Amino acid sequence: MLDSFEILTTSGVVLWSKTYAPTSPSIINSLITSVFIEERTLPGAGVADDISAANNPPYKYDQHTCKWTTVKELGLIFVAVYRSLLHLSWIDKLVDNIKIIFVELYGDQLRKPHTTIVKCAFDDYFDQQIRQLEKTALNRDTKVAESTALRAEAPASVTQDFGNEPPPLPGILSRGASKNNYKDLTSNESTPIATPDTSRPSTPASHLLTGKGGPGGKGSRRARKAANTPTAYASSGDELQSKRDKASKPAVAKKGRKWDADGLADEDSDTPLDYSAPANGATSGEDEIKERPGAMKEIDQSSWGWKNEKGEFFLKDLDDQVDSILASATAKKTDTVTSSTGIVGSSISAIGGYFRSIVGGKTLTKEDLEKPMKAMEDHLLRKNVAREAAIRLCEGVERELIGVKTENFESIQTRIESAMESSLQKMLTPTSSHDLVLEINAIKKQRPYVISIVGVNGVGKSTNLSKICFFLLQRNFKVLVVACDTFRSGAVEQLAVHVRNLKELTAREGTGKVELYQKGYGKDAANVAKDAVTFGAQEGYDVVLIDTAGRRHNDQRLMSSLEKFANFAKPDKILMVGEALVGTDSVAQARNFNAAFGNGRSLDGFIISKCDTVGDMVGTLVSMVHATNVPVLFVGTGQHYNDLRGLSVQWALKKLMSSN
Numbered sequence: 001m002l003d004s005f006e007i008l009t010t011s012g013v014v015l016w017s018k019t020y021a022p023t024s025p026s027i028i029n030s031l032i033t034s035v036f037i038e039e040r041t042l043p044g045a046g047v048a049d050d051i052s053a054a055n056n057p058p059y060k061y062d063q064h065t066c067k068w069t070t071v072k073e074l075g076l077i078f079v080a081v082y083r084s085l086l087h088l089s090w091i092d093k094l095v096d097n098i099k100i101i102f103v104e105l106y107g108d109q110l111r112k113p114h115t116t117i118v119k120c121a122f123d124d125y126f127d128q129q130i131r132q133l134e135k136t137a138l139n140r141d142t143k144v145a146e147s148t149a150l151r152a153e154a155p156a157s158v159t160q161d162f163g164n165e166p167p168p169l170p171g172i173l174s175r176g177a178s179k180n181n182y183k184d185l186t187s188n189e190s191t192p193i194a195t196p197d198t199s200r201p202s203t204p205a206s207h208l209l210t211g212k213g214g215p216g217g218k219g220s221r222r223a224r225k226a227a228n229t230p231t232a233y234a235s236s237g238d239e240l241q242s243k244r245d246k247a248s249k250p251a252v253a254k255k256g257r258k259w260d261a262d263g264l265a266d267e268d269s270d271t272p273l274d275y276s277a278p279a280n281g282a283t284s285g286e287d288e289i290k291e292r293p294g295a296m297k298e299i300d301q302s303s304w305g306w307k308n309e310k311g312e313f314f315l316k317d318l319d320d321q322v323d324s325i326l327a328s329a330t331a332k333k334t335d336t337v338t339s340s341t342g343i344v345g346s347s348i349s350a351i352g353g354y355f356r357s358i359v360g361g362k363t364l365t366k367e368d369l370e371k372p373m374k375a376m377e378d379h380l381l382r383k384n385v386a387r388e389a390a391i392r393l394c395e396g397v398e399r400e401l402i403g404v405k406t407e408n409f410e411s412i413q414t415r416i417e418s419a420m421e422s423s424l425q426k427m428l429t430p431t432s433s434h435d436l437v438l439e440i441n442a443i444k445k446q447r448p449y450v451i452s453i454v455g456v457n458g459v460g461k462s463t464n465l466s467k468i469c470f471f472l473l474q475r476n477f478k479v480l481v482v483a484c485d486t487f488r489s490g491a492v493e494q495l496a497v498h499v500r501n502l503k504e505l506t507a508r509e510g511t512g513k514v515e516l517y518q519k520g521y522g523k524d525a526a527n528v529a530k531d532a533v534t535f536g537a538q539e540g541y542d543v544v545l546i547d548t549a550g551r552r553h554n555d556q557r558l559m560s561s562l563e564k565f566a567n568f569a570k571p572d573k574i575l576m577v578g579e580a581l582v583g584t585d586s587v588a589q590a591r592n593f594n595a596a597f598g599n600g601r602s603l604d605g606f607i608i609s610k611c612d613t614v615g616d617m618v619g620t621l622v623s624m625v626h627a628t629n630v631p632v633l634f635v636g637t638g639q640h641y642n643d644l645r646g647l648s649v650q651w652a653l654k655k656l657m658s659s660n
């Protein structure tokens with residue numbers, strides 16, 4: 001458990017702080033005095049070097065430990081204080097990330113001479129990091145728990161090996177892994193800075209900073225949303241809205257909506273969820289939605305999208321901003337490292353290290369490879385690859401290596417690289433061409449090309465459908481977007497917002513044409529899809545893009561309605577969106593969706609969404625392909641309409657083999 005975090009200048013002025021448990025000011029005062037004022041030599045202390053928190057020795061005082069890092073150029077110190085009894089595996093990452101984010105946000109202001117920041121609204125950014133590191137720690141903990149359970153069944157000689165990763169340790173997780181674990185003892189307001197109370201008394205404040213409050217001072221996205229109280233959201237914003245609504249209303253027992261075998265709502269079972277236009281026959285476009293009070297009319301643009309300097313729309317939130325700050329800092333670091341290495345570079349040395357005991361001139365046997373392959377399997381598990389997929393990949397590598405005569409350590413390492421590369425390549429490379437543009441052009445004169453998007457709830461179906469739509473619009477196609485999520489309240493409006501954004505982009509760029517087809521809620525999705533395809537053909541659309549309701553892959557009833565859907569809509573492509581974050585469940589998700597369409601119909605491809613949020617842990621794409629032999633066609637890399645990429649096997653390989 002973290003007790004407090006402070007950002008202060010080397011002269012002792014506190015720029016920002018957050019306190020979770022009361023701590024004595026003398027802890028940080030003592031750190032400053034010992035390390036920064038008296039410049040006592042601590043082994044490895046890096047005041048002058050801006051080195052990472054992990055490389056600065058912890059400073060211990062009165063049952064507390066301080067982890068810190070510095071930015072010499074700006075004279076800044078970042079300190080986290082926690083009880084020495086605890087081992088917080090994520091603490092160095094927190095300190096380093098906070099340094100990167102703070103410098104990115106306020107660096108320019110701090111560089112200006114004679115500037116004083118009166119108040120800095122950094123709380124949101126700090127909380128975001130705590131949340132994110134908590135989530136990562138939780139994922140790792142779950143994975144290792146699974147791994148440990150499986151190892152318990154393994155022979156005693158097989159020991160658990162975490163490689164370079166520290167084993168999971170109690171910290172945030174030991175307190176229940178909930179985002180409410182921390183009680184903020186400071187107010188919700190950011191800590192005022194540079195006041196006598198918050199300045200460290202032991203040193204002169206030579207470096208007072210003033211200014212307008214930095215980027216955070218403009219108000220967080222969340223704060224703006226709350227202020228605007230919008231009626232519809234383009235992305236998960238509607239979830240926030242519903243949370244606010246719930247909080248402000250007295251609890252009323254809610255009657256469950258009943259669904260029949262086709263996923264249709266029993267009309268009498270509950271209040272209709274239809275907030276869209278009255279379904280008065282074949283409707284297209286968002287105009288009719290607008291006619292309904294409280295639907296689209298009052299949308300405040302700041303609630304659903306941002307515009308960049310060119311005036312282009314994109315969806316963005318705090319997570320996105322922080323991720324891109326950290327990613328660009330990592331990219332700068334990686335550039336320097338990788339410039340002297342190959343695609344995988346030194347990263348594979350983590351696994352190559354297991355071969356050090358094998359001397360040159362030996363012909364490799366299965367026994368020689370047993371330990372290194374186990375290490376490689378663990379490495380892949382840490383990358384979010386499901387166990388059975390990791391085993392299959394390792395078997396491929398093992399097959400290539402057995403019987404190979406070793407020369408020296410370097411040559412084994414190169415062989416592992418190429419064996420793993422070819423094993424991955426075999427798994428990930430589609431066996432037939434999937435050039436969407438070619439396929440659409442081939443049939444567009446006769447009928448529209450029909451694409452439907454399926455997947456579990458919240459994985460990014462609508463967002464990635466919109467990205468595909470944007471891709472098609474840029475290629476001048478005429479696209480009909482169909483709202484077949486007739487189930488979740490707000491889904492139609494959400495899609496309408498995407499269509500409106502895309503229309504605006506299209507109008508500016510003068511390419512393609514897009515309309516929305518929707519029949520509101522509670523209708524049979526298969527019938528809506530069929531009607532939409534007929535409508536699309538009549539109106540000369542090139543592509544019909546169908547969004548569907550999210551469903552749990554193990555919900556028999558909702559999954560069975562996919563068969564009727566496929567029969568009625570007759571899609572040319574059924575694409576499943578799988579979330580990169582999903583982990584081991586990916587195999588079951590992929591298999592169940594692949595088997596749901598009946599009549600020999602199966603999935604045609606995956607879109608792996610949210611790859612930007614998992615760093616190097618892109619194993620989900622391997623797991624899903626392994627489970628089904630269905631190729632990954634696209635990866636989602638963010639929340640902007642152009643954050644969609646075709647799969648590059650080299651990119652996946654580099655991520656999977658890196659030792660981070």
Ligand SMILES: Nc1nc2c(ncn2[C@@H]2O[C@H](COP(=O)(O)OP(=O)(O)OP(=O)(O)O)[C@@H](O)[C@H]2O)c(=O)[nH]1
Nearest residue numbers: 235236457458459460461462463550610636637638
């Ligand atoms: N960072 C990131 N976020 C994404 C990506 N794709 C989608 N999202 C976000 O994921 C959230 C859910 O996306 P939706 O498109 O609403 O998901 P959905 O599957 O249609 O949701 P349901 O209709 O409720 O099942 C939104 O906040 C999106 O902005 C991606 O590639 N990267």
